[in-house]
Amino acid sequence: MADVVELCADLIRFDTTNRGGGDAEGERDAAEYVAARLSDAGIEPKIIESAPRRANVLARIPGTDPTLPGMLVQGHLDVVPADAADWTVPPFSGEVRDDYLWGRGAVDMKDFIAMVLSFAPTLRPRRDIVLAFVADEEDKGEYGAHWLAAEHRDLFEGCVASISESGGYTYHVPDASGRDVRLYPVGTAERGTAHLRLTARGRAGHGSRPNDDNAVTKLVGALHRVAAHRWPVNLTPTVRAFLERTGQALGVPVDLSDVDGTVARLGPAGALVVPTVRNSTTPTMLNAGYKVNVIPSIATAQLDVRVLPGTEEALFAELDVLLGDVEREFVAHQPPVEARIDSPWFDAMADALRAEDPEAVVVPYCMGGGTDAKAFSPLGIDCYGFAPLYLPPGFPYRAMAHGVDERVPVEGLRFGARVLERFLTTC
Template identity: 80%
Template sequence: MADVVDLCARLVRFDTTNRGHGDSEGEREAAEFVAGVLSGAGVEPKVLESAPRRANVLARVPGTDPSLPALLVQGHLDVVPADAADWSVHPFSGEVRDGCLWGRGAVDMKDFCAMVLSLVAEGLRPRRDLVLAFVADEEDRGEWGAHWLAAEHREYFEGCAAAISESGAYTYHVPAADGRTVRLYPVGTAERGTAHMRLTARGRAGHGSRRNDENAVVRLVAALHRIASHRWPVQLTPTVEAFLVRTGEALGVEVDLSDVDGTLARLGPAASLAENTVRNSSTPTMLDAGYKVNVIPSVARAQLDTRTLPGTEEDLLAQLDALLGPGVEREFVAHQPPVQAPVDSPWFAAMADALRAEDPEAVVVPYCMGGGTDAKAFSPLGIDCYGFAPLWLPEGFPYRAMAHGVDERVPVAGLEFGKRVLGNLLSSV
């Protein structure tokens, strides 16, 4: 039961598809499986349902030094949809083939959940108490998972000083200026905030054949054009600045913080880890207007996927309001703050040490996630949240195409490496 590959395969075989808007399946069965593994290891789990079958598992593993603040270790059990017709294997088969374990959730993020369960099942003795949270609904809005737990069961997280979860500490092979290949391991120390918005343009309804200077569709399209054309300024956060400086040093390339775009160009493939987080962004993604081709509607709507860097939201909203123009209003559809944890902290140092214990040539750098995770639920509780789900990846492995992609898979050797690194961290930090 403690084998990490077997545990990951068994988790993948639970179809925990989350289609959004409350439409999900399998979270309860997966949660019961997790609870069974924990119970078998002598750890008492609590299965909490936020709604029928929207199950979350909480548990506490005592540390050898109870005077230390606890560490939250959290992961989600739900996955995004997968169409079996597009895959080389069935997405919920958990099949091992060509040195990889295949299936939806293999890297997002049942691999991490399996590592944690495997360590606990083998009798992990952490230095400090661990609060374990295996949650529902991360792939939608988290309202049945992490955000519900943080709001309704906050007492479980009291005393947690830091947290680790997905999207960090994986191998990233990058060519250096001198021809070497550097193995970067980006650890998430920040993530942009989410400010999804609905725009509503109002005007005068009328016949499509007649002139109308108050056409709601025209007003909306003009606003969207201004927003899409706007070039948001570079705004370096501590995480992104540290990433640029440390990555440039490791690769032997010039870093000029007064010319961030030029610096990114010199970083080669490593630039993809920062190019979306040196600025805010606001991307039009949805449109809704009209009901008949010869009728000018009085209302037209659109939605924006807006992402905000720490400390920048007030200025961004003011600029957006200026870009909207007359007759167009905005409102939030989803609004979650950015996440930012200290870069130079004992936590980060311990994570770097744990990685270098398994890969002595690892170059560990902080980075800012362009999207979001359940860290947005736990960070407001005063918990420093880090993206640390260690994974060894061979050169050329298309890791960034795996999460939410077709033929999602994780290298078996990567799982075993990740388990060792995680064990190093949790037994020493």
């Protein structure tokens, strides 16, 4: 097995910053590196560009049993911007310091790609493994996963399950007696993302005169109703299972008629589930007017809506009531996804984690944000967040992705590579 730390450091040194709106080009250099490592392992990769230098790497590793359905292993090559002035170490240095590997992408998600590259030469899976290391996840996926799913669907033929980022990492929490319990949340669902543009229309006029058809006041009133609305608890199968299994592991009473109280009793573990017991509608942008003494005829806003699996229809119906005569339209819309919890895939992930950490408590959880799973799930693929890492107590993992001083423990990387190789060999 190649050293996963060196591979990850190499990947970090490729500046694959994605500034959004098509402003990215470093993915091509990283893609060529990944393709070369796969070629060295005897695997035949393809580099497919959706636009100049917006590169995606695809490869298929044949399994020993052609009757089994395939598994997609997908990750993204791009990263969000990093301002070196804010960092302790240069963000694209790939430096190892104090037993951590530092750099943009260390946990989001060049670590995962490095893990796969580290054991690719010796991987002998039972089923076909399709590798997809893609561009543009940190924007809209239009040059990466969503483009591939639309234009190159045949490359994923036979795949029925997928693994990718945001799951399988150590989350230390105390039980009722104060004993440290090591949770490993595996992503089995994601809230959907709907970015909405709201438009209020009224009668233009002079700011000094009464106007009962003021677009600005219409919009402000609607936004106040939306912001003040308390969305009800919606327990999806993933969130219900998280509460029940985590409560049992911690010795904490679980009362599903009082979800907020249960979440509070879970202590630090409750932070994993707080964003996913309800839908959310958050006003984020406002625009109206061009002169202080002119009442404009149009006022607009944008709303960040996050919606749980199975609740979209009810949410938008209620939102329309709250908006009244304010119009809404989608700026972006990616529906929620949810994979099966009680499945051989989840069981195999849990087994692989417990083989390396016998005290691992593996639980399903729902991601509050989104990943490229939203591109592959419509292809009939069950998508799981499983990028295993061992993390020490107190490590601020949730602050690492997109944060300053992103880093990953070197031994955690090696743990993750062992878990991932075991899973892909035995699943």
